[in-house]
Amino acid sequence: xxxxxxxxxxxxxxxxxxxxxxxxxxxxxxxxxxxxxxxxxxxxxxxxxxxxxxxxxxxxxxxxxxxxxxxxxxxxxxxxxxxxxxxxxxxxxxxxxxxxxxxxxxxxxxxxxxxxxxxxxxxxxxxxxxxxxxxxxxxxxxxx
Amino acid sequence: xxxxxxxxxxxxxxxxxxxxxxxxxxxxxxxxxxxxxxxxxxxxxxxxxxxxxxxxxxxxxxxxxxxxxxxxxxxxxxxxxxxxxxxxxxxxxxxxxxxxxxxxxxxxxxxxxxxxxxxxxxxxx
Numbered sequence: 001x002x003x004x005x006x007x008x009x010x011x012x013x014x015x016x017x018x019x020x021x022x023x024x025x026x027x028x029x030x031x032x033x034x035x036x037x038x039x040x041x042x043x044x045x046x047x048x049x050x051x052x053x054x055x056x057x058x059x060x061x062x063x064x065x066x067x068x069x070x071x072x073x074x075x076x077x078x079x080x081x082x083x084x085x086x087x088x089x090x091x092x093x094x095x096x097x098x099x100x101x102x103x104x105x106x107x108x109x110x111x112x113x114x115x116x117x118x119x120x121x122x123x124x125x126x127x128x129x130x131x132x133x134x135x136x137x138x139x140x141x142x143x144x
Numbered sequence: 145x146x147x148x149x150x151x152x153x154x155x156x157x158x159x160x161x162x163x164x165x166x167x168x169x170x171x172x173x174x175x176x177x178x179x180x181x182x183x184x185x186x187x188x189x190x191x192x193x194x195x196x197x198x199x200x201x202x203x204x205x206x207x208x209x210x211x212x213x214x215x216x217x218x219x220x221x222x223x224x225x226x227x228x229x230x231x232x233x234x235x236x237x238x239x240x241x242x243x244x245x246x247x248x249x250x251x252x253x254x255x256x257x258x259x260x261x262x263x264x265x266x267x268x269x
Contacts, residue, residue, distance in 0.1 A: 024265040028252050036268060047259075048244035052237045054262050060233060067226040074222065078215040082208055089204040096196040104189035108182055115178045126171065130164050137161045 025037055035041065042050065152159065247255050256267045 025268045026265045027268045044248045048241040052240045081211040085207045100189045100193040107185035111181045133164045140157045
């Protein structure tokens with residue numbers, strides 16, 4: 001069975017080779033001339049256009065490729081520029097956040113320092129004094 | 145003087161109470177002032193932050209708009225350049241087509257050679 005399959009494959013290989021074999025043929029004819037083979041005829045203009053198309057194909061495709069490349073480069077350039085701008089401004093905003101918070105903390109520390117300086121010894125003394133005074137005062141008023 | 149001392153001697157407790165109330169009030173006022181200052185510092189900090197953040201976002205938008213404008217300009221130039229090149233190629237192709245038509249009439253052998261060279265086809269008489 002396998003040998004049969006191999007035979008079929010080899011035969012089809014040869015058939016394919018025959019189907020693709022051979023170079024194309026062409027001939028130049030005067031008007032009303034007969035072609036010595038089955039053909040698709042082009043007039044002089046169409047033939048000239050085909051030849052020209054072939055000649056300029058590489059140049060055109062190179063130009064198109066260059067254009068597409070530049071366009072992609074510009075697109076990604078814009079994306080990169082936008083990302084850089086966002087990065088720069090995010091850095092600025094970060095600095096603003098940190099800076100203002102530091103300033104705020106510094107101010108709050110100053111306020112606490114001032115309050116501490118004034119309060120600690122005096123508050124203890126005044127609390128004791130207030131306690132005594134309220135005690136005496138209450139006693140005095142009650143006696144009256 | 146004696147009257148004052150007598151008054152102090154008689155009412156020293158009331159005076160002491162008033163002085164102490166004043167001292168307590170003063171400290172209370174100091175604490176309150178400290179709190180208000182802290183609150184003001186926070187407000188000032190937030191206001192500065194909001195102002196600078198707004199400026200930053202505004203600047204970011206402006207810079208992005210400028211980048212977009214620059215991009216549009218570059219794309220316009222590139223497209224114009226490519227369009228110009230295509231038009232130039234089209235003109236050259238038209239000239240070449242005319243040349244080949246003339247060649248077909250005047251020198252068919254040369255045309256045969258060109259077709260053979262370009263397409264690799266075999267010429268048949």
